[in-house]
Amino acid sequence: MFEALFHRSREAMMIVGYDRIIGSVNRKATQFLRTQASDLVGRSCDELFPDCDLEDLFRTAELIDGWTPPVRCMSSRFEDSLLDLRMLQLNYPPDEAAFALALYQESEDRVAFRKLREDVTDATRRASIERSLRQDLEEANSKLNAFANRAAHDLRGPLRRIRQALELNRMTSADPEAVPEILLLAEDSASELERLVKDLLNYSKQTSQGVKKENVRLPELIEEAARLRAAESNDLDWLETGPDVTVRGDPGLLSIVFGNILSNAITYQSAKRPLRVCVAAEMVGAGVKISISDNGIGFRKEDTDRVFRVFERLHASGDGAGLGLATCRELIINHGWEITASGEPDVGAVFSIHIPRHDFVSWDRHEKGGLASPS
Template sequence: MRNVLLPFTFSLKIFLNICVNISLETTRMFEAIFYRARESYLLINADRRILDANRAACRFLNTSREELIGMSADSFFSDAAMSALCSSAALIDSWTPAFDGRLAREDRNIDLRAIQLHPKSGARVFAIEMSQETSQRAIFRELRHELNKAIETARREKRTVRDLAFTNRKLDAFAHRVAHDIRGPLRNIRMAIELVGDISTIEDEELRSRLDLLEIAGSSAASLERLTVGLLSYSQNTSRAVTKEETDLKIVVEGAAHSLDLTDHDSWLSVNSLPVVMADETLLEVVFQNLLSNAVKFASADRPLSVSIETSGVGDHAEIYIRDNGIGFSPDARERIFELFSREHADREGAGIGLATCAELIAQHGWSIEANSAPDEGAEFKIIIPWDDVIKLR
């Protein structure tokens, strides 16, 4: 039998393709071909332990057969390469296409192919063929590497162009609103001061009238100061790089609430269990300071202030709800309130910067924020956090 098979030792691939249930006679035929094949072959099990190796494989790996048997194939090849190779072989009834491999001990590129065998024992066995990487394969691998680099560069450039266009639109809107909102208070100041004139030449009654104008000027100056402070805060907070670390949201909320002067409100805040997340703790405290101060600012005069914060986990994200019982806002303003300088209640103090800051900082985390409300029915803000950033959901 062996004399007949010797001239056909090159045909192990063909033999393995028709080898389904290995009988005793087939096993002898396999051994005759396997051990004398010029190609380098390993037999491994489902755990990627080497069951056997032919002489060519021993020379290829520069290791004796006795040493190879029982070793993990991962000792020579990367775990990812062997896992992908065996997974591919388990899906087809023939040899896999060539996989790029790297012989770790000698730091050289090689080609790997595999086929799944089906012995009568039912065990999962794979034959692995190893060969030197051909010059054509090396050229192809380099071309593929360069192509992947070019594709990634194009994606980054596309994102940069998109982000730049978005930033430009925001800057245009910013410039327009700044020109509108700052010019108003400045105009009032200028006109009021001009009308006051020289107070040394006027009678008492006229003086009182002119002092009223000075009060208008002072009020406008105060509005301008609040706007300027808000802009500085917005610029400083939104220009910071986000550094994500393990952050307990309960501690963040408690710190934000403590920073507010709420002596006029007793037991106003109810906080249920909040998650531990990967986030920038300092920036998140700014977010919750703005959300809580927003609830205070728009509290109703008809009922005591009440704010609740709780967590829910649904689908592919967790949700943080911040609900208050204030005066609310119109449903059609749900998106508009996150725009810079947007003010739905002109009679309440503010510059329209707090919620815009929240939206910007939340977006920088890769999260999102939504709002829902109706007039005199309170407001609800929902922060949506992907599960990748949730460490512990209590």
């Protein structure tokens, strides 16, 4: 029975003993190895598969009831390709331990499929690791934000009391002009530290907000932001809002963005000329670019990378902790947009916001200098 199955099998098979000598081969094996049975029978398996750990294959076959998992190895007859070997312990012939050794070679399609499956498995594993790391990072950031908010709130009270005590000491002094300089310095330092804590709280709250997009007319939003910043006057002759562009964005967060950019222009305006801020728009690729340029003191080209960094202040003049433009960058990124900056000393600065097509709604074609909305 076994003899019939062995010789009619569609798999290339041979019978080997413990001594690894080939006792018999079926017709499929001779075709597979491209030789005759007489060239195989009586030879050692080690000659055909010199790089294969046959000892391990024999041990595995003795331990399991069935075919062993495939073992990949090179054959002396197929130098440019790999073979898979499987082994099964037999009770045939009687009273003599023997093993069936099956040989097969993967087709090009199967090799490609296996490689694809390995790639998918590896990609799935890496995606799972990245997802886990992202969740851990989000949790850590959430805890860090909560700690920062709590710490900032806890610091504001003592700082305010220190500042108020120093102010009270100065105001109630018999001779305010005679207050020691060290106390005046302490009062200024307490005020500056209190302002820094306040700015940090605002930065944390603003940049962690979710973005809720709706249609926003930029000229209206920019003019309102300018009025809030130019508190001493409602005169906005210094501002040109440009074409009537409507985009999809979060009006509250965009008001913060344009407000901070305008505050930057007001703070660092040139003493040589009246302040002038111009908002322009142009179609770029599939989206629109909004540019806000001023004629202030500007900054050096080599300082461009520092503009949006937290706590960076390119000029010693002006108040603030260096968080305004960093906030702008975070809020623009949260929208899925991009913001860039350029400048030239004593000429001015330009901040450009790049808005992708899916968030661009319309451009009033009747506005002076405007273009028609893309179809």
